Amino acid sequence: MPDFDKDDYLTGMDDADKLAGNPPAGSDAAQAPAGGAAPAAAAGADGDAAKTDDGAAKAGAANAGAAAKADDSAAAGAAKADDSAADTNADGSLTPLGQAKKEAADYLEALQRERAEFVNYRNRMVKEQERYRQHGIIDVLTALLPALDDIDRIREHDDMSDSFKAVAAKIDKAFDKFGVEKFGEKGEAFDPTKHEAVLHKPDNSVTVETVDTVVEAGYRIGDRVIRAARVVVAAPAPDAQ
Numbered sequence: 001m002p003d004f005d006k007d008d009y010l011t012g013m014d015d016a017d018k019l020a021g022n023p024p025a026g027s028d029a030a031q032a033p034a035g036g037a038a039p040a041a042a043a044g045a046d047g048d049a050a051k052t053d054d055g056a057a058k059a060g061a062a063n064a065g066a067a068a069k070a071d072d073s074a075a076a077g078a079a080k081a082d083d084s085a086a087d088t089n090a091d092g093s094l095t096p097l098g099q100a101k102k103e104a105a106d107y108l109e110a111l112q113r114e115r116a117e118f119v120n121y122r123n124r125m126v127k128e129q130e131r132y133r134q135h136g137i138i139d140v141l142t143a144l145l146p147a148l149d150d151i152d153r154i155r156e157h158d159d160m161s162d163s164f165k166a167v168a169a170k171i172d173k174a175f176d177k178f179g180v181e182k183f184g185e186k187g188e189a190f191d192p193t194k195h196e197a198v199l200h201k202p203d204n205s206v207t208v209e210t211v212d213t214v215v216e217a218g219y220r221i222g223d224r225v226i227r228a229a230r231v232v233v234a235a236p237a238p239d240a241q
Helices: 006-010 014-019 037-087 096-156 162-177
Strands: 180-183 195-203 210-216 218-221 224-227 229-236
Touching (some): 096 162, 096 218, 096 224, 162 180, 195 210
Antiparallel strands (some): 180 218, 210 229
16 A cells, blocks of 8 residues: 555545635735725725815815805995995085085986987987978979879870970979889789779780779889879770679
8 A cells, every 4th residue: 555645645635625715826816915895995085075175175265255245235335324324414414515416326327318319309300301201292293293194104104205205204304313113004903002993994815903004103102102003994895804
């Protein structure tokens, strides 16, 4: 029988070590110091403490800002109180400085009121001037309407000489300059707001009331009709409707 060797028998008995709760030889757990978990826990505690310190610092800064604003408001109120005290005597009457300040405030208020009234007056005068201007143009146009109607009739019959055409063109250009617009054309739809029908005649070729002949042209300035166009209206025949 071979001799019993105790060292050979104990070689490779890691299972016994595991059962005993000891890490195998050479492993990281076996080499790590026994206090390895404590530094990690300490590091986490330090981080929480740092966050707490940051929050406290921010809260302190906010409180300091609020306190500074409160101090500024208090200082401003105190300054106003000091000014009021400096403007009045012990019996409540105004000092010369307080009287001067009051007069300055009264003058400023009066000036602002006068300025507002002047602006309103200026705007009103601008509107009045424009209205008077339009009235003047209307008066001149109304006085010239018969002559303008004669010029249109001459144009329609082609009896106008070249020199007379030049004069008529100048008159039209002058009225255009002042915003006068002539309207009323044959073939356009009849509109009672700008056309005055002097005659209606039935016409089977139309489906709506249409301007057939312009007797006298209409004139307007902007949206204001100075004279409606006087026209002959072609109306649909009763049997055609």
